[in-house]
Amino acid sequence: MKKESFVSVADLTKEDINRLMEKAAFFETNPNRKLLENRVCATLFFEPSTRTRLSFETAVNRLGGRVIGFSDAATTSSSKGETLKDTIKMVSNYADLIIMRPYLEGAARYASEVTDVPVINAGDGANQHPSQTMLDVYSIYKTQGSLENLTIAMVGDLKYGRTVHSLIVGMSHFNPKFYFIAPDELKLPDIYKQFLEEKAIPYREFSDFSEDVINQSDILYMTRVQRERFTDLMEYEKVKNIYILKNSMLDKSKDNLRILHPLPRVNEIAYDVDDNPKAYYFEQAKNGVFARQAIICNVLGIKSDD
Ligand code: CP
Secondary structure (H helix, E strand, C coil): CCCCCECCHHHCCHHHHHHHHHHHHHHHHCCCCCCCCCCEEEEEECCCCCHHHHHHHHHHHHCCCEEEEECCHHHCHHHHCCCHHHHHHHHHCCCCEEEEECCCCCHHHHHHHCCCCCEEECCECCCECHHHHHHHHHHHHHHHCCCCCCEEEEECCCCCCHHHHHHHHHHHHHCCEEEEECCHHHCCCHHHHHHHHHCCCCEEEECCCCHHHHHCCCEEEECCCCHHHCCCHHHHHHHCCCCCECHHHHCCCCCCCEEECCCCCCCCECHHHCCCCCECHHHHHHHHHHHHHHHHHHHCCCCCCC
C-alpha cells in the first residue's frame, strides 16, 4: 500500500488539486462505491467538530469501510497523560488510516512522521484545514465553472481562520485576486501576505465590509470569529459582531457571486441571506462528503474505478 498523508495544502500541486476535484465529481455521482471494504479508518478528534468528522465518517461508510475513533479526547488516555506519539502508534495498530483534528498547529504533520499509516489533517489549530480546502475549491469550481481568474473576498477572522489560510494556498495556483476584510486584531498573518507577494498574486486589505467590495467579487468567503483561539475573552467581545452580512448588501452583487462559509455560523451571516440563491454554504458542506471520499481514496492509493 502506498502511504501518502494529507496534512497541508502546500504539499499539493495544481494537478493534484484538479485530480482530486475530478475524483470528488466522480463520487458525487457514484457515492456508494464499496472501495474501502475490510478497511478500518480512525477519526481522532481532539477538538470539537460537526461537519468534518461526520462527513469523513459518512465518506468512509458510503465507501464500505468501518470507523473507529473518538470525538472527545477527555474519554481517551490522552487525558491520563498519554503522548500524541504513543496515541498515534497505538491507533496505527488498529486502523488503515488516521483522520485527526489536533489542538496543536503542526501536530498532524508530526503524527504523519511517527507512523506508517496515512494521516489526514482534519484541521490543526489555527494552521491548516486542507480537506476543507478541497471541498471549498470543488464548491468554487461547481458554482463558477472554473477556478481561474476569480476575485475572492475573505471576511472576518483571517488571523485564526485555518480554512482561510489553506484556501489562499490552494487557490494560489489559479491566478486569483483576493480582498481581505478584517479588523486590525484579526488581520491575515504576514506569512500568507508574503506568500502572495512572492507569487505576484494581487490582494488588498480593508477594515470596512463595504458593498463596493462585495459587488466586485465572485466568491464571498465569510468566516466566524474563532472564540476558542482567544486567550483574552474581552478581546473576543470587542470583535465578535464586527461584520454581519445582510441580504440587502447583496442587491448589486454580480450574478455569479456565491457566498461560502466553512461553518459553523454564529452571527456573521444574517438568516435572511439563507434564502438568497447566492447563498451556497449548506451545499458547500454537502460537497465535503465527495471531496473527502476523493482524499481518502487518494491517500490509500485506491483508484475510483477499482
Ligand atoms: N468547517 C468545519 O471544520 O466545521 P466543523 O468544525 O463542524 O468540523
